[in-house]
Amino acid sequence: MAGRWQWFHRLGSPKWFYEKTTRWLPWLVGAMALFLTVGIVWALLFLPPDYQQGHTSRILVVHVAVAGTSLSFFPLMAVAGTVTLVWRMKLADMVARNAAPLGAWFTFLTLATGSIWGSVSWGTWWEWTDSRLVSMLFQFFLLLGVISLRSAIENAETAARACALLSIVGCINVVIIKYSVDWWNTLHQPSSPISMEVGSPNGPEFWVATAVMIVAVYLFLAVSLILTTRNEIIQRENKAQWVRELVAQAR
Amino acid sequence: MNSPGNGAINRSGNSAINRAGAGAAFLATLKRDLLISVKRRNDILNPFMFFIIVVSLFPIGISPESAMLRQIAAGVVWIAVLLASMLSMDSLYRSDYEDGSLEQLLLSAQPLYLLVFAKNIAHWLVSGLPVILASPLLAYMLALPAEGYATLVLSLLLGTPVVGMLGSIAVALTVGLGSRGLILAVITVPMSVPVLIFGTLAVQNALAGGSPAGYLALLGAMLAASVGLAPVATAAALRITLN
Numbered sequence: 001m002a003g004r005w006q007w008f009h010r011l012g013s014p015k016w017f018y019e020k021t022t023r024w025l026p027w028l029v030g031a032m033a034l035f036l037t038v039g040i041v042w043a044l045l046f047l048p049p050d051y052q053q054g055h056t057s058r059i060l061v062v063h064v065a066v067a068g069t070s071l072s073f074f075p076l077m078a079v080a081g082t083v084t085l086v087w088r089m090k091l092a093d094m095v096a097r098n099a100a101p102l103g104a105w106f107t108f109l110t111l112a113t114g115s116i117w118g119s120v121s122w123g124t125w126w127e128w129t130d131s132r133l134v135s136m137l138f139q140f141f142l143l144l145g146v147i148s149l150r151s152a153i154e155n156a157e158t159a160a161r162a163c164a165l166l167s168i169v170g171c172i173n174v175v176i177i178k179y180s181v182d183w184w185n186t187l188h189q190p191s192s193p194i195s196m197e198v199g200s201p202n203g204p205e206f207w208v209a210t211a212v213m214i215v216a217v218y219l220f221l222a223v224s225l226i227l228t229t230r231n232e233i234i235q236r237e238n239k240a241q242w243v244r245e246l247v248a249q250a251r
Numbered sequence: 252m253n254s255p256g257n258g259a260i261n262r263s264g265n266s267a268i269n270r271a272g273a274g275a276a277f278l279a280t281l282k283r284d285l286l287i288s289v290k291r292r293n294d295i296l297n298p299f300m301f302f303i304i305v306v307s308l309f310p311i312g313i314s315p316e317s318a319m320l321r322q323i324a325a326g327v328v329w330i331a332v333l334l335a336s337m338l339s340m341d342s343l344y345r346s347d348y349e350d351g352s353l354e355q356l357l358l359s360a361q362p363l364y365l366l367v368f369a370k371n372i373a374h375w376l377v378s379g380l381p382v383i384l385a386s387p388l389l390a391y392m393l394a395l396p397a398e399g400y401a402t403l404v405l406s407l408l409l410g411t412p413v414v415g416m417l418g419s420i421a422v423a424l425t426v427g428l429g430s431r432g433l434i435l436a437v438i439t440v441p442m443s444v445p446v447l448i449f450g451t452l453a454v455q456n457a458l459a460g461g462s463p464a465g466y467l468a469l470l471g472a473m474l475a476a477s478v479g480l481a482p483v484a485t486a487a488a489l490r491i492t493l494n
């Protein structure tokens with residue numbers, strides 16, 4: 001039993017995380033740079049203009065990738081929150097804490113790229129009849145709620161556990177909000193089925209570029225989360241022996 | 252102020268006595284909260300007056316034409332109810348926190364979610380119910396067609412407890428914080444959106460001649476889910492924030 005769970009408890013150790021990510025980071029950053037470059041160059045230069053939307057369809061490559069990623073923040077924070085509440089693992093809370101502002105930024109970017117695309121394709125910057133815009137807006141509000149709850153509670157331990165609970169409740173609610181807003185009204189194009197045929201509206205050249213971009217954005221998310229968490233580890237553990245040695249080395 | 256006492260006495264008793272104690276503690280908490288609200292009338296009156304004032308602003312701000320008003324009546328009443336319940340929520344655990352009786356609840360031998368549930372019911376009875384009772388009158392002033400009244404009141408009866416119990420989680424998370432007004436709104440408003448959607452859809456459907464039963468059933472499902480889950484989450488939140 002002890003052997004099987006050892007990895008889990010090691011994972012909770014900030015020092016272990018810091019050392020591992022020092023080794024992983026160059027690879028992750030390299031992969032992110034590669035995917036990001038390929039995705040953006042492909043979308044901007046080589047993707048043929050859509051037969052209806054023209055050049056604006058290029059925005060969609062970024063928009064779909066960012067939107068897909070921003071949906072994963074509440075599940076991520078809810079899982080981290082559960083670990084915080086059940087095992088009181090410091091590392092999980094550090095990840096959750098840094099995920100909230102990142103998630104707010106990603107949600108904001110989703111809304112921004114969505115309205116820029118909408119301003120051309122639909123002729124309007126904001127459309128209440130589009131259910132995805134509206135549910136994204138409320139996800140944005142909920143993320144702001146988590147962030148402001150964190151900053152309002154002074155005791156770090158209490159803030160961690162309160163935010164963990166709110167993330168779990170919020171995760172359930174985001175799903176309910178999404179479906180109820182869908183029910184409420186929708187003019188959004190339903191997700192279009194992808195097609196294998198080159199030259200068709202959703203042909204491979206479009207969805208492969210989007211897939212590359214999705215991988216790129218997820219890697220970007222992983223790198224940002226790891227970097228901010230490492231910063232926080234150094235800040236919170238500044239009295240630990242290994243952090244002092246690290247600082248001494250850096251000098 | 253001695254409400255959880257019934258339960259505390261039974262701490263060393265066997266489970267059968269405890270089960271009886273849980274019911275007694277539930278009733279005692281309910282009675283105590285109702286009594287306090289009756290004695291502190293402003294806490295009931297303020298949200299009620301706020302509700303009426305908010306509704307009266309819409310005809311002035313949008314249009315006094317009854318053709319326009321009848322279209323927005325249900326939505327206006329629902330939004331005003333949500334805003335009023337947000338106002339009344341602020342006082343939900345405040346005085347209990349300040350005089351220390353909230354900590355007594357936490358120390359009680361009875362399950363905390365049951366006592367929290369009792370407080371939620373008491374709060375709804377004094378802040379939600381009066382607003383619902385006044386809603387047909389205000390809906391009439393907003394020229395809501397006759398087919399809409401029953402559905403509006405039913406949707407409010409099913410929906411406002413959900414909002415209250417969801418808000419109770421947010422209040423429990425922010426109990427003891429000085430400036431929590433905006434945090435409460437930012438957390439509670441998105442969570443109330445589904446209730447607002449199905450509440451207004453039910454009325455619109457009734458006005459269009461359809462049956463609102465489906466939307467009311469969804470509201471009922473939300474109510475059942477919140478009765479089961481929200482007090483547990485509120486109890487967990489209170490244990491976190493009060494340590």
